[in-house]
Amino acid sequence: MKSQNTQIKVPVADAIDGLIQKMGRCIAWVYVLLIITIILQVVLRKGFSNGLVALEELQWHLYAVGVMFGLSFAQTTNSHIRVDILHEHFSAKTKHIIDICGVILLILPFISVIFIHSLDFVYDAWRIGERSDSPSGLSYRWIIKAVIPVSIFFLGLAMLSKLYRDIVGLYRGGEQHGN
Amino acid sequence: MEINEILVIGMFVSFILLLFTGIPVAWVLGGIGVAFAGIGYLADQYLDTITGLDFLTLGLVVNRIWKIMDNWILVALPMFIFMGNMLDKSGVAERLMSSMQELFGRVRGGLAVTVTVIGIILAASTGIIGASVVLLGVMSLPAMTKQGYSMPLALGTVASAGTLGILIPPSIMLVIMADQLGLSVGDLFMGAVAPGLMLGAMYVIYILTVGWLKPESAPIPKDVKAVTWGTVFKVLKAVTPTLFLIFSVLGSIFAGIATPTEASGVGALGATILALYYRKFNLKVLKSVLGDTYNTTAYIFAIFIGATCFALVLRELGGDELIESFLTGLPFGPYGIIFFILALVFLLGFFLDWIEITLIILPLLAPVISALGLDIDGYGVVDNPELVWFVMLVAMTLQTSFLTPPVGFALFYLKGVCPPQVKLMDIYKGVIPFVILQLIALFILIYWPQLVLWLPAKAYG
Numbered sequence: 264m265k266s267q268n269t270q271i272k273v274p275v276a277d278a279i280d281g282l283i284q285k286m287g288r289c290i291a292w293v294y295v296l297l298i299i300t301i302i303l304q305v306v307l308r309k310g311f312s313n314g315l316v317a318l319e320e321l322q323w324h325l326y327a328v329g330v331m332f333g334l335s336f337a338q339t340t341n342s343h344i345r346v347d348i349l350h351e352h353f354s355a356k357t358k359h360i361i362d363i364c365g366v367i368l369l370i371l372p373f374i375s376v377i378f379i380h381s382l383d384f385v386y387d388a389w390r391i392g393e394r395s396d397s398p399s400g401l402s403y404r405w406i407i408k409a410v411i412p413v414s415i416f417f418l419g420l421a422m423l424s425k426l427y428r429d430i431v432g433l434y435r436g437g438e439q440h441g442n
Numbered sequence: 443m444e445i446n447e448i449l450v451i452g453m454f455v456s457f458i459l460l461l462f463t464g465i466p467v468a469w470v471l472g473g474i475g476v477a478f479a480g481i482g483y484l485a486d487q488y489l490d491t492i493t494g495l496d497f498l499t500l501g502l503v504v505n506r507i508w509k510i511m512d513n514w515i516l517v518a519l520p521m522f523i524f525m526g527n528m529l530d531k532s533g534v535a536e537r538l539m540s541s542m543q544e545l546f547g548r549v550r551g552g553l554a555v556t557v558t559v560i561g562i563i564l565a566a567s568t569g570i571i572g573a574s575v576v577l578l579g580v581m582s583l584p585a586m587t588k589q590g591y592s593m594p595l596a597l598g599t600v601a602s603a604g605t606l607g608i609l610i611p612p613s614i615m616l617v618i619m620a621d622q623l624g625l626s627v628g629d630l631f632m633g634a635v636a637p638g639l640m641l642g643a644m645y646v647i648y649i650l651t652v653g654w655l656k657p658e659s660a661p662i663p664k665d666v667k668a669v670t671w672g673t674v675f676k677v678l679k680a681v682t683p684t685l686f687l688i689f690s691v692l693g694s695i696f697a698g699i700a701t702p703t704e705a706s707g708v709g710a711l712g713a714t715i716l717a718l719y720y721r722k723f724n725l726k727v728l729k730s731v732l733g734d735t736y737n738t739t740a741y742i743f744a745i746f747i748g749a750t751c752f753a754l755v756l757r758e759l760g761g762d763e764l765i766e767s768f769l770t771g772l773p774f775g776p777y778g779i780i781f782f783i784l785a786l787v788f789l790l791g792f793f794l795d796w797i798e799i800t801l802i803i804l805p806l807l808a809p810v811i812s813a814l815g816l817d818i819d820g821y822g823v824v825d826n827p828e829l830v831w832f833v834m835l836v837a838m839t840l841q842t843s844f845l846t847p848p849v850g851f852a853l854f855y856l857k858g859v860c861p862p863q864v865k866l867m868d869i870y871k872g873v874i875p876f877v878i879l880q881l882i883a884l885f886i887l888i889y890w891p892q893l894v895l896w897l898p899a900k901a902y903g
Contacts, residue, residue: 288729291736294520295728298714301521301707305700319514322703327511329520333740334747342741343466346793348848350464358464365465369473373751376476380501384508411507 273431279424280339290328297325318401321355324407332416338421363430366426381411388435411442445491448762453478453752458793467798468741471748475755476500482759495758506750510743514619514703520739521706522614525691526568526607527731527738529684530577535564536770537680539581544673551660553589553651554599555646557582557822561603562642563681565610566688567713570738571844572855575604579859587861592659595652597864598872601852602879605844608796609837610638611692612709614742615796617702619833622800623808625826627702628695632898633830637838640893641883648879683719683871687712742797749801762806767812776814777888780832783807784839791843792862795851799840804833817853818891821899830898831891838884845873845880 302322308314337343352356385408387393394402453474460470482495510516537559546552557578564574578600586596608615611631622629653660667673691709694700700708717723756762772779790799811832820827844852853869860869887893 287736288733291732294524294732294735297517297521298524298710301704302711305704305708308704309699322517323512323514326517326520329736329745330542330739331511333736334744337737337744340737342737343468343744344741344795344797345464345466346461346849347464349462353464357636361463361465365463365469365473369460369465369477370469372476373469373472373748376500376751377503377507377747380504381507383501385502392531407511407662408508410511411504416563 273428275422276428276431279420282333283339283421286417287332287339290332292335293325293329297322297329300325316395316397317401320395320397320401324401327407328410331410332417334414335417335421338418338425356433356436359429362429363426363433366422366429370422371419374415374422378412378415378419381408381415385409385412445485445489446493446759447764448494449478449482449485449759450764452481453756453759453761455750457584461793466744467794468744468748471745471752471802475503475748475751475753479755482755487680493759495755496809499758500751500754502754503751506754507747510746510750513621515617515627518612518617518627518703518706519614519742520735521703521710522569522612522617523738524731524735525706525709526570526573527734528710528713528717529568529687530570530573531727531731532720532722534567534680534684534716534720535577536581537720538563538677538684540674540800541680543585544667545669545677547663547666548669549650549653550657550662551649553582553586553664553811554591554595554649554660555655557599558603558642558645558649558845561606561686562610562639562685564604565606565608565638565642566612566692568686569607569610569613571605571851572606572772575601575852575855576859577854578604583859583861589663590661591660592656592874593864593868595659595868597856597860598874598876599645599649600847601850601856601869601873602876603642604855605841605852606638606642608844609634609641609841611635612695612702612706613837614690615800615837616833616842617679618742618797618800618836622805623826623829623833625707625833628698628901629824629830629898630833631692631702632696632901633834633894634837635897636893637834637887639882640886641838641841641880644879644883645876645896648875667691672859696897698901700770745797745801749798752802753805762809765806766810766813770809770813776816779810779814780835780888783810784835787836787839788842790879792846793849795843795849796840799836799843804836807832807836818895820895821903823893823902824898827891827895831887831894834894835884835887838880838887842877868888 300318304314304318385405388408389405393404456474457470461467479495479500482493485491486493542556542560543553546556549555561574561578568574574645582600583596590613607613611634613634616630616634617627620630668791687709691705695702714723717727731821769779772782774782787799787803809828811828816828817829818831844850847853
């Protein structure tokens with residue numbers, strides 16, 4: 264499942280993937296923050312019987328950032344789960360053609376739908392100044408909601424990079440396609 | 443047949459067909475959802491159907507993604523994955539292996555028993571199938587080859603022991619199942635303790651029996667040292683910190699002291715401290731653990747997001763009721779329907795793994811099970827006892843999905859770490875008895891639901 268993109272060098276696509284991976288390695292630290300937040304909350308709740316709603320909400324905020332931004336990272340490391348019993352026997356050319364069709368017909372429409380609708384979703388939250396239902400909870404809910412379009416944008420970018428990579432591969436005669 | 447029904451069937455058929463193109467499952471699901479929403483819209487325009495699907499309906503996918511983000515239970519998921527990755531890097535398993543091997547050295551099949559016992563401990567601590575299979579394989583296969591073990595027995599042991607992680611708590615699969623069906627994570631964790639240990643015990647009994655019936659398949663090494671108190675002490679020393687961590691994480695959930703989310707955070711910290719204690723912790727390890735956690739969590743959630751789009755469109759087309767009425771309409775009686783469903787899950791397991799089955803199939807089945815009116819005794823204290831029990835049946839069945847070719851993840855990982863002379867046929871031959879054991883365990887659970895429900899009932903009673 265975990266195989267790196269060992270494909271032929273494609274400068275633009277390599278730069279995009281590199282950027283997403285670098286960004287991912289920074290964002291991955293939210294999980295360290297998450298551990299610290301949980302421990303802090305446990306200590307406050309158990310030790311001082313005084314848990315904070317804001318800390319509790321911060322936990323899923325952090326988790327949501329990690330999960331959503333991870334999508335594009337996992338795309339560049341080629342980790343998304345696939346059934347490859349037939350795929351591994353296809354010729355490089357067939358693989359490229361299938362992947363190009365897949366990105367154009369299945370993936371990009373799906374990503375576009377989420378992206379377009381999530382803009383309204385964020386805008387509504389911003390317009391009404393949505394905040395946590397709990398009085399002591401976190402406000403500015405539009406910020407965490409904005410994670411959806413931003414992270415999906417990067418996923419789309421990773422997909423375009425893959426698309427470009429496959430098209431170049433197809434033109435070059437598809438020598439040494441990875442995995 | 444109505445257009446709606448044709449579209450529902452079309453969704454499942456195109457899902458199965460497109461799976462084999464090798465396009466990632468998450469995007470196949472999402473893409474089919476969008477495509478069928480488009481087809482439904484066109485049908486409404488030109489064929490006078492009323493699917494009600496259009497671009498606006500698809501906007502609900504965003505609300506569903508938000509429900510996944512705004513979810514306090516699922517926060518436990520990356521934390522348990524972090525804990526597992528960190529323990530994997532801390533070298534706990536290597537310590538256990540070297541000390542325990544001496545303890546079981548004189549028993550016929552002792553090495554294979556050691557692998558199973560460590561598999562159980564890894565399952566309760568790391569719970570990461572790929573890492574467990576690789577670790578057990580790398581550590582034990584050379585030794586078992588040297589001792590002259592029959593290859594199928596050695597390979598089957600490694601693959602099945604490494605797969606226990608998905609069943610024995612804290613298992614990320616059970617967290618997701620609890621989220622999908624609105625059950626308590628604690629109930630499912632407690633429910634899985636007895637089935638998980640029972641399955642592990644069945645593996646051990648099987649190995650010892652084979653060693654006894656066919657001594658040549660599991661020879662005793664010639665130069666074994668006698669077991670002394672020193673050996674026992676060494677094993678205890680190696681196993682205590684890990685067991686302490688497992689018991690504090692699970693114990694605090696079972697005793698109701700901590701929520702699963704809190705326990706997962708504490709477990710992640712505990713694993714880090716353990717790695718520090720074993721002098722395996724540094725910045726490079728932390729970065730690598732973070733990277734793996736980030737990556738693994740993401741590819742699991744990608745399927746969440748794809749499946750939510752698929753499920754949304756399926757529901758709009760009336761697919762839920764269609765499946766429910768089909769299953770409840772089967773002329774088999776309640777247990778017959780359960781057998782039918784489990785057989786289906788078993789067959790799907792040849793191609794799909796637990797993530798897809800849990801996220802697509804399980805939510806469709808829950809209302810069917812609730813409607814069967816089964817009389818499963820929850821001792822009056824466990825909520826939805828029939829669902830807790832049913833989830834365990836599915837979890838047990840999904841054990842097989844790791845071992846059944848052509849798409850068995852355990853086999854895939856095992857193949858990667860085998861000595862070169864091992865043939866794929868040996869692996870297949872090796873896992874057959876263990877798949878049979880898993881099916882026997884499944885029948886035991888069907889017959890005795892108390893195995894699942896006794897512990898959660900005791901904890902509340």
